[in-house]
Amino acid sequence: MNLFQSLTNAMDTILDSDPTAGKDRVFNTPLSEQGIVGFGIGMAAAGATAIAEIQFADYIFPAFDQLVNEGAKFRYRSGNLFNCGSLTVRTPCGAVGHGAHYHSQSVESFFAHVPGLKVVIPRGPIQAKGLFLSSVRDKNPVIFLEPKILYRQAVEEVPVRDYEIPLSEAEILEEGSDVTVVGWGTQVHVLRDVCKMAKDQLGVSCELIDLQTILPWDEDTIIKSVMKTGRLLIAHEAPITGGFAAEISSTVQEHCFLALEAPIQRVCGWDTPFPHIFEPFYLPDKWRCFEAMKKLTSY
Amino acid sequence: MSRLSQERKMAASTWLVRAAFLRSRGKLSHLRTLPNAFKALRLSSSSSDAGAGRHQDKPRYPGISNSYFTEKLEFDDPDDGEAIPVYRVMDRNGKVFDEAHDPKLSKETLQDMYKKMTLLNTMDRILYESQRQGRISFYMTNYGEEGTHFGSAAGLLPEDVVLGQYREAGVLLWRGFTLDQCMNQCYANQFDLGKGRQMPVHYGSKDLNFVTISSTLATQMPQASGYGYALKRAGTGNCVICYFGEGAASEGDAHAAFNFAATLDAPVIFFCRNNGYAISTPTSDQYRGDGIAGRGRGYGMKAIRVDGNDVFAVYNVTKAAREIAVNQSKPVMVEAMTYRIGHHSTSDDSSVYRSLKEVNYWDKEDHPIGRLRQYMESKNWWDNELEEEWKRDARQQVMAAFAKAEKALKPPVKDMFTDVYDTLPSRLEKQYHECVDHIAKYPHEYPTELYAQDK
Numbered sequence: 194m195n196l197f198q199s200l201t202n203a204m205d206t207i208l209d210s211d212p213t214a215g216k217d218r219v220f221n222t223p224l225s226e227q228g229i230v231g232f233g234i235g236m237a238a239a240g241a242t243a244i245a246e247i248q249f250a251d252y253i254f255p256a257f258d259q260l261v262n263e264g265a266k267f268r269y270r271s272g273n274l275f276n277c278g279s280l281t282v283r284t285p286c287g288a289v290g291h292g293a294h295y296h297s298q299s300v301e302s303f304f305a306h307v308p309g310l311k312v313v314i315p316r317g318p319i320q321a322k323g324l325f326l327s328s329v330r331d332k333n334p335v336i337f338l339e340p341k342i343l344y345r346q347a348v349e350e351v352p353v354r355d356y357e358i359p360l361s362e363a364e365i366l367e368e369g370s371d372v373t374v375v376g377w378g379t380q381v382h383v384l385r386d387v388c389k390m391a392k393d394q395l396g397v398s399c400e401l402i403d404l405q406t407i408l409p410w411d412e413d414t415i416i417k418s419v420m421k422t423g424r425l426l427i428a429h430e431a432p433i434t435g436g437f438a439a440e441i442s443s444t445v446q447e448h449c450f451l452a453l454e455a456p457i458q459r460v461c462g463w464d465t466p467f468p469h470i471f472e473p474f475y476l477p478d479k480w481r482c483f484e485a486m487k488k489l490t491s492y
Numbered sequence: 493m494s495r496l497s498q499e500r501k502m503a504a505s506t507w508l509v510r511a512a513f514l515r516s517r518g519k520l521s522h523l524r525t526l527p528n529a530f531k532a533l534r535l536s537s538s539s540s541d542a543g544a545g546r547h548q549d550k551p552r553y554p555g556i557s558n559s560y561f562t563e564k565l566e567f568d569d570p571d572d573g574e575a576i577p578v579y580r581v582m583d584r585n586g587k588v589f590d591e592a593h594d595p596k597l598s599k600e601t602l603q604d605m606y607k608k609m610t611l612l613n614t615m616d617r618i619l620y621e622s623q624r625q626g627r628i629s630f631y632m633t634n635y636g637e638e639g640t641h642f643g644s645a646a647g648l649l650p651e652d653v654v655l656g657q658y659r660e661a662g663v664l665l666w667r668g669f670t671l672d673q674c675m676n677q678c679y680a681n682q683f684d685l686g687k688g689r690q691m692p693v694h695y696g697s698k699d700l701n702f703v704t705i706s707s708t709l710a711t712q713m714p715q716a717s718g719y720g721y722a723l724k725r726a727g728t729g730n731c732v733i734c735y736f737g738e739g740a741a742s743e744g745d746a747h748a749a750f751n752f753a754a755t756l757d758a759p760v761i762f763f764c765r766n767n768g769y770a771i772s773t774p775t776s777d778q779y780r781g782d783g784i785a786g787r788g789r790g791y792g793m794k795a796i797r798v799d800g801n802d803v804f805a806v807y808n809v810t811k812a813a814r815e816i817a818v819n820q821s822k823p824v825m826v827e828a829m830t831y832r833i834g835h836h837s838t839s840d841d842s843s844v845y846r847s848l849k850e851v852n853y854w855d856k857e858d859h860p861i862g863r864l865r866q867y868m869e870s871k872n873w874w875d876n877e878l879e880e881e882w883k884r885d886a887r888q889q890v891m892a893a894f895a896k897a898e899k900a901l902k903p904p905v906k907d908m909f910t911d912v913y914d915t916l917p918s919r920l921e922k923q924y925h926e927c928v929d930h931i932a933k934y935p936h937e938y939p940t941e942l943y944a945q946d947k
């Protein structure tokens with residue numbers, strides 16, 4: 194299964210568990226993101242499992258109020274009398290090669306600033322299904338970001354059975370001793386190449402970590418890794434200023450100050466809107482990450 | 493444009509007759525359709541002595557101005573009464589019903605209009621194909637909606653400001669946007685007025701008073717209200733036309749736009765292209781009630797529904813709406829009924845959600861270009877010979893612009909960093925240098941040869 198088939202399969206798993214599922218369970222709505230999310234919060238508050246879909250993440254902002262002020266605070270503000278924990282918002286995100294301003298953005302850091310929300314992003318088909326089933330069953334509202342360039346990119350042996358991958362746990366993809374490399378979504382694949390380049394060309398051993406859940410994030414795994422390697426490279430597509438790499442960077446600096454062998458490197462999108470024809474120069478591609486790797490290891 | 497303004501004067505008398513006709517018709521149809529209690533109010537407000545007595549005790553709540561008390565428990569039922577009619581001038585074969593409504597545009601104007609409509613068609617075909625061949629990244633055709641573009645554009649002054657959605661290329665062509673300018677934008681080359689930053693079809697032109705398109709939906713609508721309000725305060729005598737689709741009308745921004753324009757008396761024409769689909773969502777999943785025009789009353793806004801495939805009807809309606817907007821400083825709602833014959837975009841396959849039979853009907857039986865052509869043929873203003881000649885010419889023009897735009901270099905890399913702000917902040921300037929230094933270090937990994945040099 195590729196990533197979109199894996200998510201469809203996960204949706205089927207959810208729907209199969211609901212004997213009432215029919216046309217009134219899976220439906221078109223009027224075109225309004227604030228409506229879609231607000232409606233989802235309402236359904237979830239009434240106890241239903243609500244899976245809302247926003248096409249694309251670039252268009253989620255009309256629902257920002259519903260997510261930030263309503264969904265995220267529903268439990269807290271009512272003293273836990275009410276909650277909308279059975280809401281999951283699916284939304285395709287990230288660069289796709291030709292998406293320009295409004296079909297490319299990575300929105301995770303906007304929502305990473307909102308206590309009460311969970312933010313999840315898979316790197317491939319197997320993770321997509323496991324993380325999605327966990328997100329839907331989690332007792333908190335989850336924003337499930339789907340890197341759309343990956344929908345059809347790779348096919349994996351996705352188990353047909355029901356399985357979950359726990360939220361808020363990063364996954365160590367490659368163990369290494371010299372540099373900790375952190376990314377999520379599409380960027381994990383870029384970083385995998387960079388780790389190989391570092392090994393082949395620089396003789397550097399990298400520990401590659403997929404964060405998987407942006408909020409609440411798994412700081413222990415990252416800190417433990419950096420305590421071992423003493424070097425950290427973080428990369429994401431979103432603009433560098435205020436991006437989630439900044440949060441990781443400052444947390445690691447607080448906890449690993451004496452273990453650090455070089456300044457933490459962040460390789461991210463520039464501080465501009467996501468540009469159409471300049472995409473090749475905008476992205477934190479493997480050459481930019483490799484250059485940062487060189488800086489880290491030659492400090 | 494002087495030709496047009498002359499015609500505007502000529503058509504003005506026709507226009508007054510028509511407006512009076514519409515007014516009386518509107519009132520009658522309301523009397524016919526409203527519940528009895530409501531009729532009483534309408535009558536009492538039109539003749540001062542009728543209906544006095546039981547309605548003397550007027551409600552004094554600040555939230556209503558024109559209501560009355562009743563002892564009947566009766567819901568206002570949207571199923572009572574008729575829908576707003578679709579105004580048209582000609583039938584599906586281009587035959588005018590009532591000469592008084594023929595805007596009597598000159599042979600030259602109509603030939604120009606017809607040529608631009610078909611030029612848009614040709615450009616759509618070639619750019620759609622070029623996307624299929626991977627030469628541009630994306631495209632949206634305008635098939636079937638040409639009547640709404642050209643009819644409305646011709647009914648405005650060039651100084652009236654356009655805030656569009658994204659499928660209004662015809663409006664720009666009418667205003668004088670060139671094929672080269674379209675192609676440069678779609679190819680995101682160094683001559684693109686938008687500096688290559690947006691996807692194809694995101695046109696904009698300061699000279700032509702057409703605010704640059706954004707992919708986001710309905711966001712231009714409240715901006716149109718604000719833009720119109722500022723124009724009114726500046727006293728320019730112009731209005732704003734805001735194009736949007738029936739799907740966009742579901743967005744929260746649409747509500748804000750209507751309510752702000754109505755409350756603040758902004759001279760805005762809200763021009764809805766109701767083409768039946770919001771990508772794949774049919775209107776039946778989009779709204780209930782009497783379409784988009786039916787909402788006008790709720791906002792306290794004049795509203796009209798028009799046959800969008802009848803370019804004359806759209807022209808008449810837009811001109812009349814403009815009069816209301818500018819002279820009465822009021823927003824107007826226009827719902828143009830049309831049909832999106834093409835897919836939503838090159839990212840869409842509409843055969844999944846609608847039948848070829850349905851599409852074919854609009855393509856063959858009720859096409860705005862076909863209707864105009866039949867009208868012109870009936871006047872001997874167009875024939876097969878002219879058609880063949882123009883077809884060749886149009887294709888040549890499009891291909892020439894296409895080839896030129898494809899060959900041009902992309903904008904310089906520096907254009908990625910400029911215009912984020914009016915000036916380049918120092919942090920961003922450092923990022924620019926970091927970017928070009930990096931490219932210089934890895935020259936073979938970046939397609940720099942396709943881009944113009946930084947100045």
